[in-house]
Amino acid sequence: MSTTPILEYLWIIPLLPLLGSAINGLLGWKWPNKLVHSVALGATGLSFACALEAVREFFANGQQPFRKEFFDWIVAGNFRAGFDLQLDQLTVVMLLVVTGVGFLIHIYSTGYMAHEEGYFRFFSYLNLFMFFMLILVLAANYVLLFVGWEGVGLCSYLLIGFYFLRKSASNAGNKAFIVNRIGDFGFMLGMFLLFRTFHTLDFNALFAQAGPLPSEAMGQFGTLTIACILLFVGATGKSAQLPLYVWLPDAMEGPTPVSALIHAATMVTAGVYMVARSHVLFMHAPTAMYIVAIVGCATAFFAATIGLVQSDIKKVLAYSTVSQLGYMFLGCGVGAFSAGIFHLMTHAFFKALLFLAAGSVIHAMGGEQDMWKMGGLASKIKVTFWCMLFATIAIAGFFPFAAFFSKDAILFAAFNAEQSGKVLYAVGLLAAILTSFYMFRLIWLTFFGKSRFDEHHVHVHESPLNMTIPLMILAFLSLTGGWFALPALWGGKNYFADFLSPILGSGEAAAGEAAHSLEINLSIVAVVAALAGLIVAWRMYRKDVKQGPSTGLHKLLYNKYYVDELYNAAVVSPLMWLSRNVLWKLVDVGVIDGTVNGIAHGTSAVGDTVRQTQSGNTRSYAVWVLVGALVVFVIIFWPVLKPTLFGAVR
Amino acid sequence: MSAQVIIFFVLAALAVLAAINLIVQRHPIHSALSLIVVMVALAGLYLLMGAEFVAAVQIIVYGGAIMVLFIFVIMLLNAGEEERTNFSKLALYGGIPLAVAVTGLIAASIVNSSTATALPPAQPVTLTSTRTLSHLLFTEFVYPFELTSFLILVAILGAIVLAQREN
Amino acid sequence: MVPTNYYLMLSAVLFGLGIVAFVFKRDIITIFMAIELMLNAVNLAFVAFSQALGKPDGEVFVLFVIIVAAAEAAVGLGIIILTARNRRSLNVENVNLLKL
Numbered sequence: 034m035s036t037t038p039i040l041e042y043l044w045i046i047p048l049l050p051l052l053g054s055a056i057n058g059l060l061g062w063k064w065p066n067k068l069v070h071s072v073a074l075g076a077t078g079l080s081f082a083c084a085l086e087a088v089r090e091f092f093a094n095g096q097q098p099f100r101k102e103f104f105d106w107i108v109a110g111n112f113r114a115g116f117d118l119q120l121d122q123l124t125v126v127m128l129l130v131v132t133g134v135g136f137l138i139h140i141y142s143t144g145y146m147a148h149e150e151g152y153f154r155f156f157s158y159l160n161l162f163m164f165f166m167l168i169l170v171l172a173a174n175y176v177l178l179f180v181g182w183e184g185v186g187l188c189s190y191l192l193i194g195f196y197f198l199r200k201s202a203s204n205a206g207n208k209a210f211i212v213n214r215i216g217d218f219g220f221m222l223g224m225f226l227l228f229r230t231f232h233t234l235d236f237n238a239l240f241a242q243a244g245p246l247p248s249e250a251m252g253q254f255g256t257l258t259i260a261c262i263l264l265f266v267g268a269t270g271k272s273a274q275l276p277l278y279v280w281l282p283d284a285m286e287g288p289t290p291v292s293a294l295i296h297a298a299t300m301v302t303a304g305v306y307m308v309a310r311s312h313v314l315f316m317h318a319p320t321a322m323y324i325v326a327i328v329g330c331a332t333a334f335f336a337a338t339i340g341l342v343q344s345d346i347k348k349v350l351a352y353s354t355v356s357q358l359g360y361m362f363l364g365c366g367v368g369a370f371s372a373g374i375f376h377l378m379t380h381a382f383f384k385a386l387l388f389l390a391a392g393s394v395i396h397a398m399g400g401e402q403d404m405w406k407m408g409g410l411a412s413k414i415k416v417t418f419w420c421m422l423f424a425t426i427a428i429a430g431f432f433p434f435a436a437f438f439s440k441d442a443i444l445f446a447a448f449n450a451e452q453s454g455k456v457l458y459a460v461g462l463l464a465a466i467l468t469s470f471y472m473f474r475l476i477w478l479t480f481f482g483k484s485r486f487d488e489h490h491v492h493v494h495e496s497p498l499n500m501t502i503p504l505m506i507l508a509f510l511s512l513t514g515g516w517f518a519l520p521a522l523w524g525g526k527n528y529f530a531d532f533l534s535p536i537l538g539s540g541e542a543a544a545g546e547a548a549h550s551l552e553i554n555l556s557i558v559a560v561v562a563a564l565a566g567l568i569v570a571w572r573m574y575r576k577d578v579k580q581g582p583s584t585g586l587h588k589l590l591y592n593k594y595y596v597d598e599l600y601n602a603a604v605v606s607p608l609m610w611l612s613r614n615v616l617w618k619l620v621d622v623g624v625i626d627g628t629v630n631g632i633a634h635g636t637s638a639v640g641d642t643v644r645q646t647q648s649g650n651t652r653s654y655a656v657w658v659l660v661g662a663l664v665v666f667v668i669i670f671w672p673v674l675k676p677t678l679f680g681a682v683r
Numbered sequence: 684m685s686a687q688v689i690i691f692f693v694l695a696a697l698a699v700l701a702a703i704n705l706i707v708q709r710h711p712i713h714s715a716l717s718l719i720v721v722m723v724a725l726a727g728l729y730l731l732m733g734a735e736f737v738a739a740v741q742i743i744v745y746g747g748a749i750m751v752l753f754i755f756v757i758m759l760l761n762a763g764e765e766e767r768t769n770f771s772k773l774a775l776y777g778g779i780p781l782a783v784a785v786t787g788l789i790a791a792s793i794v795n796s797s798t799a800t801a802l803p804p805a806q807p808v809t810l811t812s813t814r815t816l817s818h819l820l821f822t823e824f825v826y827p828f829e830l831t832s833f834l835i836l837v838a839i840l841g842a843i844v845l846a847q848r849e850n
Numbered sequence: 851m852v853p854t855n856y857y858l859m860l861s862a863v864l865f866g867l868g869i870v871a872f873v874f875k876r877d878i879i880t881i882f883m884a885i886e887l888m889l890n891a892v893n894l895a896f897v898a899f900s901q902a903l904g905k906p907d908g909e910v911f912v913l914f915v916i917i918v919a920a921a922e923a924a925v926g927l928g929i930i931i932l933t934a935r936n937r938r939s940l941n942v943e944n945v946n947l948l949k950l
Contacts, residue, residue, distance in 0.1 A: 647948070648949060649946045649947070649948035649949025650943065650946060650949065651942050651943070651945050651946070652873065652942060652943070655872055655873060655881075656781065656873060659781050659782075659785070659869060659873070660781065662785075663781065663784060663785055663788070666785070666788060666789075667788065670788070670792045673792045674788065674791060674792055685851060687851060687852050688851075688852055688856075691852045691856060691857075695856075695860045698860065698864060699860070699863060699864070699867070702864055702867040702868070702871075702887060703867065705867075705871055705880075705883065705884070705887065706867065706870055706871045706874065706875070711877050711879045711880050711883075711940075714875075714877075714879075714880045714883055715879075715883060718883050718886060718887060721864070721887060721890065722890060725890055725893070725894055728857070728860075728894060728897075729894075729897055731852070732852075732857070732897055732898065732900075732901040733901060734897050734900065734901070734909050734912075736909070737893075737897060737909050737912050737913065740913060740916055741893075741916065744916050744917075744920055745886075745890070745916060745919070745920075748920065749886065749919065749920055749923045752923060752924065752927060753879065753882075753883065753923070753927070756879065756927045756930065756931060757879055759931065760879075760930075760931065760934050760935075760940060762877065762879060762940050763940075779870070781869070781873070782866050782869040782870045782873065783866070785865070785866060785869055786862050786863060786865065786866030786869075789862040789865065789866075790859055790862045790863075793855060793858045793859060793862060806904065807851065808851075808901065809904075811900075811906045811909060815906050816906055816909060816910060816913075819906055819907065819910050820910055820913070823907075824910050824914075827914060831914055831917045831918065834917070834918065834921050835917065835920070835921055837921070838920075838921035838922075838924045838925050839924070841924070841925045841928065842924045842925055842928045845925070845928030845929060845931070845932055846928055846931070
């Protein structure tokens with residue numbers, strides 16, 4: 034079948050937000066809000082429409098993966114990295130999530146940011162982010178993916194530091210970018226290693242070469258394992274896993290829609306996408322996959338523990354994001370790539386909803402983010418409350434909401450994993466209990482109990498429609514999003530895994546009868562775990578509670594295990610010392626300035642010396658003339674003089 | 684030793700002694716007269732080598748015109764004895780070694796030069812006829828000849844300009 | 851028959867003496883005379899080679915040297931007269947307007 038229009042012009046999907054960004058950024062500084070957001074929403078909305086159309090054509094073509102090389106970007110010898118875009122099943126999922134959720138968040142932002150300075154700047158950056166993220170998901174080679182990767186990092190920096198007049202915000206932006214950079218270093222090393230081994234970075238070509246290779250053994254650190262580990266380091270930075278997660282909680286300095294879009298639904302999932310895209314390589318490197326699983330599981334648990342005691346509503350959600358990303362990596366690490374991507378999709382729905390709803394709460398409270406200063410809001414902001422409740426039930430993993438299916442798939446795969454499966458499962462389950470607990474703690478503290486704020490100073494009001502409608506849409510998706518992958522045992526068809534199987538392979542082993550009952554048992558355990566968390570939270574927080582003193586374990590958790598302080602002392606301070614004392618004082622001032630100044634002084638000194646010859650004394654001039662004549666004479670007569678002078682010695 | 688060699692040594696000694704006298708004397712007039720002696724000695728040496736025209740020109744132009752000019756200038760300026768002032772340090776400490784070096788090097792190169800062997804074996808001295816010289820002067824060397832006449836013109840003009848009193 | 855080398859050595863010695871005079875004398879006119887001495891030494895060398903090689907070219911060159919020396923003496927002495935008149939002294943160390 035001939036390729037139909039949109040797919041030929043696949044580049045229009047990322048280009049539209051870029052145009053919107055450019056127009057708003059360059060021309061929008063004096064425009065009224067309406068014009069700015071019309072441009073931005075128009076760009077994103079059209080992009081979403083084009084994405085839908087592209088997906089429709091994809092299905093019409095019988096789900097044939099589509100790839101087109103648009104122009105050569107880097108051509109060096111035999112290596113070619115072009116602006117190549119591709120569309121296959123995995124891309125379809127990511128594309129729809131990015132454009133769809135992105136569009137909803139853009140709509141929400143028109144309400145949330147309505148009274149902010151720099152309205153045009155916000156939408157310009159947001160559109161720019163969409164452009165880079167779309168490049169990332171549409172890329173057909175690692176180089177172009179990396180362009181998108183770096184670009185979203187840049188936009189993250191710009192948006193976190195949106196309120197740049199606040200020192201804490203600009204610091205947070207710096208932190209995000211720098212920590213990401215460390216991860217990117219690993220990513221680049223991984224790319225170099227892959228290039229050296231396979232001489233190409235194009236996905237199809239690379240995976241075709243890697244596919245037939247023998248798999249490396251567990252514990253063996255062969256080329257593929259090392260490359261995969263390096264790529265995963267990059268994913269650790271971008272997707273905020275241990276040890277490079279520290280930027281994500283600080284990133285809450287940015288406006289809430291930014292937290293929703295970038296730090297929940299899209300950018301942070303880029304790492305998971307990259308790992309899933311590279312699954313051919315990972316499947317050949319069990320050691321790397323094991324590391325991925327362990328890091329993901331540990332992060333899930335670690336972040337959940339920190340989230341238990343936070344008082345800032347956005348910080349709880351931030352640690353929750355880190356924790357859920359850990360789940361996604363756990364899924365990929367045990368080979369259940371489609372489960373990981375599935376959780377990515379459902380997480381995008383409910384986490385974006387959580388952040389947007391939190392934004393709505395903050396908006397209602399006039400900017401207050403401390404949960405201990407909230408309370409009793411359920412009756413006052415009904416729509417926000419119900420949407421947030423939906424999302425919380427979803428994230429806790431109750432049937433039939435979205436995360437039940439996705440989290441379940443991951444935990445089931447973990448249980449069946451060859452290496453340490455049971456341990457991974459146990460920790461993952463524990464993290465699920467904690468997730469349920471801290472999410473319901475959030476609900477109780479925020480929406481129930483007595484109002485812990487002064488009602489006369491804070492006028493609690495529901496958010497306008499342009500904020501609540503996206504909330505409702507996302508709530509609907511949080512409920513139904515899981516129904517794409519009903520496991521066979523429920524009588525449904527795992528559409529999702531089947532859909533992705535041409536790309537991701539059937540990672541999950543074919544389930545037998547024994548596996549069926551195991552799965553049912555595990556699902557029940559998961560629901561029980563979620564209930565347990567809910568009940569504990571209810572008992573602790575339903576009555577009027579006060580924030581107690583922070584001691585012992587609580588203090589440790591509240592201060593995030595002092596990780597930031599540790600990094601500061603171990604990495605940042607030595608680096609600063611090195612920069613200040615060695616690189617600045619020694620190298621820059623001493624060597625470089627010294628050399629330049631030294632040359633100047635040297636020239637000056639030489640000039641001073643040579644000046645002596647110009648004494649104004651005629652007779653010394655005469656002598657200099659003589660000296661010159663002598664030199665010329667010696668030079669000309671050297672062949673004759675040499676035997677004379679040295680012949681006498683011999 | 685043939686007569687020529689003796690005559691050579693006599694004239695050479697005369698020239699060297701006169702040159703040393705030039706250095707040693709304090710009054711410029713004495714130095715000028717010493718220089719005339721040098722030139723006459725050299726003219727004698729030219730004759731010894733058979734260059735009669737050159738010898739004649741040497742005495743007429745050099746001795747008769749240039750040195751007379753020198754003496755006139757000395758008279759005009761009322762030059763007196765040199766004052767004893769301090770030497771330029773550089774000249775004192777650099778000059779003698781320098782002079783010795785130059786002389787020595789030239790001498791060394793003369794002694795050891797391969798051109799000495801490239802010289803044809805010594806022939807008896809033949810007189811160079813003026814006719815040969817003038818032939819060369821007007822054929823091979825006509826261009827430098829014309830240029831030097833131009834040079835003399837320039838010198839004359841320069842001398843006239845310099846000697847004018849400021850009006 | 852006088853070997854050419856003798857003439858050349860004499861020429862070198864006269865040249866060296868000219869240098870010594872040039873460097874050590876303080877009277878401008880004497881210095882000028884030292885230059886003439888050097889020129890004469892060179893003339894001797896030319897004539898010696900001319901005789902040794904049997905060609906009269908060297909002597910032609912000597913003529914040129916004498917001509918140039920004459921021109922130079924004329925102009926140079928003119929300059930000396932002017933300088934000496936201005937400074938009322940013949941000491942070369944007084945010609946030092948370029949001294950810092």
